[in-house]
Each structure stands twice: as C-alpha cells, then as structure tokens.
Amino acid sequence: MISTVIKVLKSEGLEKILEIGVGIGELQDIDLETFKFALMQLRPDYLKDAEFKFKIVKTRLRCRVCGHEWSPRRDELDEGVREAIHFIPEISHAYLKCPRCGSIDFDIIDGRGVWLEYVRGKR
Amino acid sequence: MGSELKDVRLSVIDERIKSVKNVIAVSSGKGGVGKSLVASALSLTLARRGYRVGLFDIDFTSPSTHIILDVGESRPIEDRGIVPPKIHGISYMSITYYSEDKPTPLRGVDFSNALIELMAITRWGDLDFLVVDMPPGISDATLDIIRLIKRSKFLIVTTPSKLAFETVKKLIKLLSDLRVEIIGIVENMKIRKSDFIKLNAEELGIRYLGGINFDENLEDALGDVGRFSKTQFFRGIEEIAEELLKALASRA
Numbered sequence: 551m552i553s554t555v556i557k558v559l560k561s562e563g564l565e566k567i568l569e570i571g572v573g574i575g576e577l578q579d580i581d582l583e584t585f586k587f588a589l590m591q592l593r594p595d596y597l598k599d600a601e602f603k604f605k606i607v608k609t610r611l612r613c614r615v616c617g618h619e620w621s622p623r624r625d626e627l628d629e630g631v632r633e634a635i636h637f638i639p640e641i642s643h644a645y646l647k648c649p650r651c652g653s654i655d656f657d658i659i660d661g662r663g664v665w666l667e668y669v670r671g672k673r
Numbered sequence: 674m675g676s677e678l679k680d681v682r683l684s685v686i687d688e689r690i691k692s693v694k695n696v697i698a699v700s701s702g703k704g705g706v707g708k709s710l711v712a713s714a715l716s717l718t719l720a721r722r723g724y725r726v727g728l729f730d731i732d733f734t735s736p737s738t739h740i741i742l743d744v745g746e747s748r749p750i751e752d753r754g755i756v757p758p759k760i761h762g763i764s765y766m767s768i769t770y771y772s773e774d775k776p777t778p779l780r781g782v783d784f785s786n787a788l789i790e791l792m793a794i795t796r797w798g799d800l801d802f803l804v805v806d807m808p809p810g811i812s813d814a815t816l817d818i819i820r821l822i823k824r825s826k827f828l829i830v831t832t833p834s835k836l837a838f839e840t841v842k843k844l845i846k847l848l849s850d851l852r853v854e855i856i857g858i859v860e861n862m863k864i865r866k867s868d869f870i871k872l873n874a875e876e877l878g879i880r881y882l883g884g885i886n887f888d889e890n891l892e893d894a895l896g897d898v899g900r901f902s903k904t905q906f907f908r909g910i911e912e913i914a915e916e917l918l919k920a921l922a923s924r925a
Contacts, residue, residue, distance in 0.1 A: 634771035637755065637794060640787035641768075644775035654778065662786070666681060 555597065555669055564671035567600040571667035577609040578664055579624075579636040609661030613648035619659070622646055639663075682793040686821055689754070689792060692799040693727070695921065696825040697856065698818050702840025704809030707861040708830045709737040710891070712806035714910035715828075715917075717742075717902065720762040722914075724801040727757065730767040731818075732808040733779055733787060739769045743896040754796040761898050766795050784813045792821060811844050819853055826854040828917070829879070832862045833870055845877055856920050857882035859913055882916040885909035 555570055572589075574580055582604060589602055612619045624632070627645060634641045639662040643654050690696065699712040709732065716728040730738040742760050749755040749770055757764040768777065768791065779787060797803060805825070808814045818825050827848055831837045841858070848855055857880035860870045864887050871881040885906055894900040901907055 638768070638771050638787050638790045640779055640783045640790070641771045641777065643779060643783065644772045644777040654776075655780075658783075664681065 555600075555666065556594075558666070558669045559671065562669075562671070563673055564669075565673055567597055567669060567671045569601050569603060569668075569670040570597075571603050571605065571669070573605050573607055573663070573665045573667045575607050575609065575639070575661040575663045576624075577635060577639045577642065577658065577661040579632050580664065582606075605667060607660050610659045611642075611646065611648075611656045612659050613651060613653055614655045614657060615653040616648060616651040618648055618650040620649055621661075682789050683821075685793045686789070689795060690797060690803065690822060693797055693803045694801050696803045696805060696822050697917075698805045698807050698822075698825050698827045699830060700807040700815065700827050700844065701809055701830045701837070702811070702842075702844055703832075703837045704735075706809075706830050706832045706837055708732075708809070709741060709806050710906065711828075711830050711859055711861065711910060712804050713738050713741040714901070714907050715914055716763045716802075716804045717761060717898065718907075718911050718914045719802050719804075725764075725799060726762070727764040727766070727797050727800045727803040728760075728806065729795075729803060730765075730769075730806045731788060731791075731814055732806055733768045733772075733784060734777060735808065736767050736769050738765075738806050739767050741895055741901065742898060744769075749795075752796070754794045756796050756798075764797060764800065766791070781813045785817050788814070788817050789821070811840070811847060815844070815847070819848075819851060826856050826921075828856050828882075829858045830861055831858060831870060833860060833864070833867055833884075835869070838870060838873060842873075842877070845879060854924070855879055856917060860884040862887045880916075880920055882920070883909065883913040885913070 555567060559567055586602065609621050610619060611622065631645050639658065642658065647654055648656055699708050701708050712728060716726050720726045728738060730736050744760050744765060747758040747760060749757055749766065757766040768787065805818060807818065829841055829844060831841045845855065858874045859882050863884045874881045888904055888906040891904050891906050894904050
C-alpha cells in the first residue's frame with residue numbers, strides 16, 4: 551500500500567501527499583485499529599503528515615443461478631471460517647450459499663479487497 | 674490510476690518470493706497424469722538432498738498433495754502474513770488449510786483472486802526451490818503463474834498416451850511463444866516400452882527427463898511418506914531429480 555502511494559507520488563510528480571483514501575472490503579474482515587496502527591508504523595517520514603481516510607465497503611453477493619443479491623451477516627459464520635475468508639475471500643464459496651436457492655455459484659460484487667481509493671497531494 | 678497500481682497485492686507478491694531461487698511449476702495437459710505425485714516426490718527428494726524446498730499446491734478445486742504427504746494437524750502460523758508449516762522438511766502451503774474438505778468450485782476471476790491472496794500473504798523465506806503443483810489443463814492457473822512469477826520454469830508431466838501428449842503439445846507451444854522456460858518433460862505411468870514421448874518431445878526441443886513405469890504399489894503408499902519413499906515411482910523421481918538438477922545447472 552505504502553509503496554503504491556510512493557509510486558503514485560513519483561508518477562504524478564507530487565511534492566507532498568495530503569490525504570490517502572483506503573478502501574476496505576467488509577469481506578476481508580480487517581480489524582481497522584490494527585490496520586491503522588500498521589500503516590502508521592510502516593509509512594516513511596515524508597508521508598507522516600498524510601491523513602488516512604478509510605472507507606468500508608459492505609459485502610454484496612449475487613447468485614449466478616437465480617440472480618438474488620444479498621449481504622451475508624458477519625454472525626452467520628463461526629470465527630474459524632471468518633478467519634479463512636479474511637485470508638482468502640474466495641473461500642466464501644466453500645461456506646456461503648444463496649439464501650434463496652441454496653447455490654454456491656455467486657459473484658462477489660462488492661466487499662473484497664483492500665485498495666488505494668485515491669491520493670490527494672500537492673505539486 | 675491504472676488498476677495495476679491500485680492492486681497493492683501484486684507488489685507484495687514479488688517481495689514474498691524474492692528469496693526463492695527457482696520456481697518450478699509442475700504442469701500437464703490432461704489431468705490424472707500424476708502431477709501431484711511428481712510434485713510431492715520431487716519436493717521430498719530435493720529436501721533430502723539438503724535443498725531448502727517449498728511445495729505450493731495451487732490445484733484449489735482438487736488438491737491432493739495434503740493426502741500424499743499426510744499433513745495431519747499442521748497449520749500455517751500467522752506472523753506478519755502466514756508462514757507455511759514444515760512437512761517432512763518441506764515448507765508446505767495448500768488451500769486446504771482454509772477450505773478443509775469442503776468443495777470449493779472457483780470460476781476464473783475467483784481462482785485468480787484466491788491465488789493472488791494466498792501468494793500475497795505467504796512468507797516463503799529463503800528457498801532453493803519452490804515446487805508449484807498446478808491444476809490440470811491450460812487455463813487460469815497457467816496464465817496466472819506466468820504473469821505473477823515471471824521467472825517460473827515449467828516441468829511437464831505426461832502419460833505415454835497420444836491423448837495426453839496432444840494437450841502437452843499445446844502447452845509447449847504456449848510456453849514457448851511466451852518465452853517461458855521449460856525444464857523438461859516426465860513420462861509417467863509407462864506400461865510398455867515406447868519412445869513415442871521421448872522422440873516427440875525432443876523433436877519439439879524439450880528435454881526428456883525420464884520415464885517412470887506404472888507402479889501398482891503406489892496407491893497403498895499414499896499418506897505414508899516412509900512407504901512412498903520406497904516405491905519404484907519414488908526411485909524413478911530420484912533419477913529424474915538428478916536430470917533436472919543437471920538441466921538447471923547447464924542453463925545457469
């Protein structure tokens with residue numbers, strides 16, 4: 551994440567980064583406080599004034615068989631399974647089913663991944 | 674911002690494998706030719722010769738190496754990523770640590786995402802060899818390994834059948850066109866004397882690493898590494914490992 555921000559800084563010719571927008575998919579089940587702490591620890595000095603803004607995107611799944619869309623509830627899975635999905639969100643195909651037709655053939659439309667939403671800086 | 678820049682996981686993957694000297698993708702045309710057995714035996718053989726070896730089972734929908742090697746109750750350790758446990762001297766990673774025995778059908782983009790996630794979080798450390806057990810066929814895994822690990826080398830497994838070799842020819846063409854190194858070809862489950870594979874491979878400029886006879890004692894040795902190591906199949910892989918090391922040395 552930090553190295554990607556640095557790449558952007560260089561490629562866009564920015565002198566200073568003011569704000570870093572981070573998107574976090576709910577399916578990743580990331581502990582926000584731990585993540586914030588890790589980012590603070592890892593960033594180089596010239597990013598220390600940059601503000602991190604986090605946006606959590608809710609998980610949305612769409613069944614390929616019947617078209618039903620739903621957001622799974624966090625409490626419908628036990629901790630071990632949530633952890634497996636946290637590491638590899640696609641493992642959700644082993645544990646989640648469409649609540650309407652029971653199929654495991656679904657698309658993850660929203661809620662996976664951690665990504666750089668935007669970088670705001672000064673030239 | 675390009676999507677490559679936005680996907681932070683890709684920059685992490687290079688970091689994770691930077692101290693791996695050789696990445697060997699054990700691949701095939703058709704399934705059922707013995708890739709997982711070759712990958713497992715090769716990993717064990719190289720580890721016994723004192724090399725630092727990793728085995729990465731990326732046949733996500735039909736994993737087998739965890740059965741061949743009997744990984745038992747082992748688990749990866751979570752420490753700034755996940756550290757593969759040591760199984761018979763091999764650093765081992767498989768999706769089964771997360772999917773257990775549940776069917777995990779994955780469409781193309783889901784397969785790629787799962788592979789990228791697993792590669793982004795797995796800490797392989799310093800390895801001489803990372804053996805990758807590929808799923809059968811020429812599909813997402815082949816394309817993903819080529820783009821994610823640019824220096825990967827392929828080891829092709831086939832049976833003596835012209836049916837199996839037909840798809841192998843396509844794999845060889847694809848890899849050659851993309852300038853991906855092919856270490857050589859292994860002919861598994863031979864039931865009679867025949868030079869068909871050897872001659873055809875050599876005609877395509879591919880090194881024939883060796884042939885292994887069909888071993889009816891192999892099935893009962895699965896899950897028992899001691900017994901597995903005493904099979905004719907395993908002895909065949911030991912000879913092939915010798916050829917493989919020579920092939921790698923000659924290109925270094």
